[in-house]
Amino acid sequence: MAQIVRTEDEGDPRLDDFRDLSTADRRPDRPGGRGLVIAEGTVVVRRLLASAYPPRALLGVERRIDELAPDLADVPVPAYVTSAEVMAEVVGFHLNRGVLAVADRAPQPDADEILARSRVVAVLEGVGDHENIGALFRNAAALGVDGVLLGAGCADPLYRRSVRVSMGNVLRVPFAALTPWPSGLERVRAAGFRVAALTPRADARTLREVAADGGRTALLLGSEGPGLTAEALDSADVAVRIPMSEGVDSLNVATAAAVAFYELAAAVN
Amino acid sequence: MAQIVRTEDEGDPRLDDFRDLSTADRRPDRPGGRGLVIAEGTVVVRRLLASAYPPRALLGVERRIDELAPDLADVPVPAYVTSAEVMAEVVGFHLNRGVLAVADRAPQPDADEILARSRVVAVLEGVGDHENIGALFRNAAALGVDGVLLGAGCADPLYRRSVRVSMGNVLRVPFAALTPWPSGLERVRAAGFRVAALTPRADARTLREVAADGGRTALLLGSEGPGLTAEALDSADVAVRIPMSEGVDSLNVATAAAVAFYELAAAVN
Known part of the structure; x- marks a missing residue:
């Protein structure tokens, strides 16, 4: 089960994967890019969790993380629960989908x-x-x-x-x-x-x-x-x-x- | 031929049809809406000029108005020429297509x-x-x-x-x-x-x-x-x-x- 972690600290370094999404990482595949994959919203987060991409963490408001509980049963990563306001501060804009997941890239077939x-x-x-x-x-x-x-x-x-x-x-x-x-x-x-x-x-x-x-x-x-x-x-x-x-x-x-x-x-x- | 009118006055009342496009007129068909039709960019402006919608005026940077000269030959409306900066002030945002036309609504078939x-x-x-x-x-x-x-x-x-x-x-x-x-x-x-x-x-x-x-x-x-x-x-x-x-x-x-x-x-x- 994912580990539910509450935080209200917008500077929390554990949230760094989710920081400043609108400006950073425009070409994550290029040298210097972070190479992370971001999923937004419950539908897409679910698809990420079902994919070969290894998740690193989730960040969401309580209601959205609760909705995803069944999908998180076998996913041993932290799920950070916070307010919509703190989430907006971290991400850099208001995110009305209320939940994000971040994953590493998976090896792709050639x-x-x-x-x-x-x-x-x-x-x-x-x-x-x-x-x-x-x-x-x-x-x-x-x-x-x-x-x-x-x-x-x-x-x-x-x-x-x-x-x-x-x-x-x-x-x-x-x-x-x-x-x-x-x-x-x-x-x-x-x-x-x-x-x-x-x-x-x-x-x-x-x-x-x-x-x-x-x-x-x-x-x-x-x-x-x-x-x-x-x-x-x-x-x-x-x-x-x-x-x-x-x-x-x-x-x-x-x-x-x-x-x-x-x-x-x-x-x- | 359209009448070419140069203006560098962002408060020019002749430009009022083009003012604050991002906030006004979200539902121009509803009571209180201005009922105007706005076309952006040379391709769409051309299509407007070829349509049944009666044009009222154009507003654009010189290069775009020049491009449209053949389409404006039989169109007896003013074409206001100004700078990209004044245009942005009037419209309320930077418009990289460089030209707008405004028309009244046309009677529609039922x-x-x-x-x-x-x-x-x-x-x-x-x-x-x-x-x-x-x-x-x-x-x-x-x-x-x-x-x-x-x-x-x-x-x-x-x-x-x-x-x-x-x-x-x-x-x-x-x-x-x-x-x-x-x-x-x-x-x-x-x-x-x-x-x-x-x-x-x-x-x-x-x-x-x-x-x-x-x-x-x-x-x-x-x-x-x-x-x-x-x-x-x-x-x-x-x-x-x-x-x-x-x-x-x-x-x-x-x-x-x-x-x-x-x-x-x-x-x-």
């Missing part, structure tokens, strides 16, 4: 391991927005994507905001860097995947046609503004498009991904 | 008019989040939805943040209130639509099956947390679900809508 056990993967290039990355993992988890490979220029899926927007699904959909970029796509192809690049280009095949071909598919997705680089597009086996109304901007990248994930799943169901 | 000329409509209940409403209109515009009907508890699509997130598509996808709620759904049915309620319920038919039935479809969508009310669900002709992985939270409402819009469009293409 790209080849993910590919070996997957039917559909997403491969991202230049998706640098933390909310888009988070939303994309949420959609991947819901719609049967087995893993995510990160090409050049992607944001860290384990950044706090990505974890929150993903509803904790970054903690359960496996991901790995795909390097070098874009020649790493050869490894994807060598693993038996067709690389399908999503693009608004009119000469691309429709999503429905490409999904109907079946087989293992790596869906290549670019950033919302500029889209995929020419190098990445050239490395794909097929260009695929979502039919859209004339004169409308393309969809948000996570939304376009959801439509494509859905179609790729529907093709086998 | 629900029956929209229904008469549509094949697919979205009908919303309790979608109270401005970003979700905006994203939903963006997805509707991209994926062939002809109109949006607003049941009880929906946010105003013309609120500033909704306009921005929609990329201006709230200005071109027609929408109307559907009252009374939910019995107004009878009018939808009387117009020849099948009302299909999107729900995570396991006993619902799959989206693919329902789309394959063809015909005019009104897709009924509820809010992200609680979903549709029992009354709305009971008023539908068919319950429809997006097949999802076990144990995953449902998709964001705008994302789920995008998947459904896509499938309803694909069924006829």
Whole structure:
């Protein structure tokens, strides 16, 4: 059982993992970053506790820690209980979800391991927005994507905001860097995947046609503004498009991904 | 041609339509609201100028107003040019898009008019989040939805943040209130639509099956947390679900809508 520890001291050094979340640790994966994973709110904290990420501690108001008691039964870490005011002082902003957990990073499978056990993967290039990355993992988890490979220029899926927007699904959909970029796509192809690049280009095949071909598919997705680089597009086996109304901007990248994930799943169901 | 007017006076009363945007006018459609429509950024301002909403004025830094010159050729309203600093003082925050337009509301078609000329409509209940409403209109515009009907508890699509997130598509996808709620759904049915309620319920038919039935479809969508009310669900002709992985939270409402819009469009293409 987690050890319940009450504290009303905003300077308590045992709370340092939770300190100044809005300013520190913007890229925890980079040198100098703390490398910690933060979960916010009972739903995401539960998902963290059920994941492979080893928890270090929780911090929350009494009501939220109480709600999590069943999830904490086998978790031998401290759960710090304090007031909403002290919590806001430590964290640096008012947190209306009322509970946080912090964990260390877990060892991740590499790209080849993910590919070996997957039917559909997403491969991202230049998706640098933390909310888009988070939303994309949420959609991947819901719609049967087995893993995510990160090409050049992607944001860290384990950044706090990505974890929150993903509803904790970054903690359960496996991901790995795909390097070098874009020649790493050869490894994807060598693993038996067709690389399908999503693009608004009119000469691309429709999503429905490409999904109907079946087989293992790596869906290549670019950033919302500029889209995929020419190098990445050239490395794909097929260009695929979502039919859209004339004169409308393309969809948000996570939304376009959801439509494509859905179609790729529907093709086998 | 718009009349270019330079001003460096943050108190200039001619700029009052643009004043304190972050605090005023949260529900401009309600009594006491100013009833104005605000567009931010060149892309959305262009869409506003191309819409039925009568523009009143623009406010922007020189570079952005210059970019819009071709769009302003036939628009007989003042375009106030000022510095980024004065603009921030007037608006109440720093606006990195650099240009705003303000318009009056345009007369909207009513629900029956929209229904008469549509094949697919979205009908919303309790979608109270401005970003979700905006994203939903963006997805509707991209994926062939002809109109949006607003049941009880929906946010105003013309609120500033909704306009921005929609990329201006709230200005071109027609929408109307559907009252009374939910019995107004009878009018939808009387117009020849099948009302299909999107729900995570396991006993619902799959989206693919329902789309394959063809015909005019009104897709009924509820809010992200609680979903549709029992009354709305009971008023539908068919319950429809997006097949999802076990144990995953449902998709964001705008994302789920995008998947459904896509499938309803694909069924006829």
